Amino acid sequence: MSRAQQVKPWHHSGFELPLVNNLRLRERVLCDGCTLVPNVVDADSVHVLRREMATLVDEFYDGLTDNPDYWSYLAEGGRKRILYRIHNLEKQPDCPTIVGLFEQGHLHDLAAECLGESAFPTVCAAVIKLPHVGAPVPWHRDRDKVGPGRAVNISLYLHDSVARNGCLEIVPGSHTQGADIDPDQWRRNHPVLAVTARPGDATVHDVRLAHGSGTNSTDTLCVRIVMEFRAASLPAAVLLDEE
Numbered sequence: 001m002s003r004a005q006q007v008k009p010w011h012h013s014g015f016e017l018p019l020v021n022n023l024r025l026r027e028r029v030l031c032d033g034c035t036l037v038p039n040v041v042d043a044d045s046v047h048v049l050r051r052e053m054a055t056l057v058d059e060f061y062d063g064l065t066d067n068p069d070y071w072s073y074l075a076e077g078g079r080k081r082i083l084y085r086i087h088n089l090e091k092q093p094d095c096p097t098i099v100g101l102f103e104q105g106h107l108h109d110l111a112a113e114c115l116g117e118s119a120f121p122t123v124c125a126a127v128i129k130l131p132h133v134g135a136p137v138p139w140h141r142d143r144d145k146v147g148p149g150r151a152v153n154i155s156l157y158l159h160d161s162v163a164r165n166g167c168l169e170i171v172p173g174s175h176t177q178g179a180d181i182d183p184d185q186w187r188r189n190h191p192v193l194a195v196t197a198r199p200g201d202a203t204v205h206d207v208r209l210a211h212g213s214g215t216n217s218t219d220t221l222c223v224r225i226v227m228e229f230r231a232a233s234l235p236a237a238v239l240l241d242e243e
Helices: 022-032 043-061 096-103 106-115 185-189 236-242
Strands: 008-010 035-038 070-075 080-086 119-129 137-140 151-155 169-171 194-195 202-206 211-213 221-229
Touching: 022 035, 043 080, 043 096, 043 119, 070 106, 080 185, 080 202, 096 119, 096 151, 106 119, 106 202, 106 221, 119 151, 119 211, 119 236, 137 236, 169 202, 185 211, 221 236
Parallel strands: 008 194
Antiparallel strands: 035 202, 070 080, 080 119, 119 221, 137 211, 151 202, 151 221, 169 194, 169 211
């Protein structure tokens, strides 16, 4: 079976996720390794976050920063640099709303529901899929030495995320497998789901989940802010040892 035949859409409308019942969220993350939560932030907040991200991207292309947290690759015969990620997002200037999200708020509450206890942020980054040149993300696991249900990544979507512009693709249940699996080989032998999302939605996935994403073949930008959270009872040193 080809990869194109394997990938199935996992649409926004296919979920029943009442936030008042946090066991539903935790059970889904424990079972499938991933869940989608609609309307985590409102349209006004999405607009502000887009503006802050646009400022950071413009600074990169205007040559105003040589910050190593800006990750890029060369395209078009090595003549153009393509920005695909901004790491340590909470440490960048001119983005107070993003810093505020890292420090407290809806994403912390969501992480706590999915982890079953208080949650602490450890990583914040932006995944940037520029129109027509947005880079794919190779299949991988974020971490494999942390037990299932102990740390999650929450992606907050600032634009529509669909298969054509490189939405998140996952192998449900792969977070329960041992540390020795090859994520790319694993997805070749198991059904892959494409997780579509709308602006303001969030996905939560276990850090052990096998996942990746494709290229952006559309003429529209797609950005998502990704934050890793650890359970309060998981020492931060455990995560630092993997870096």
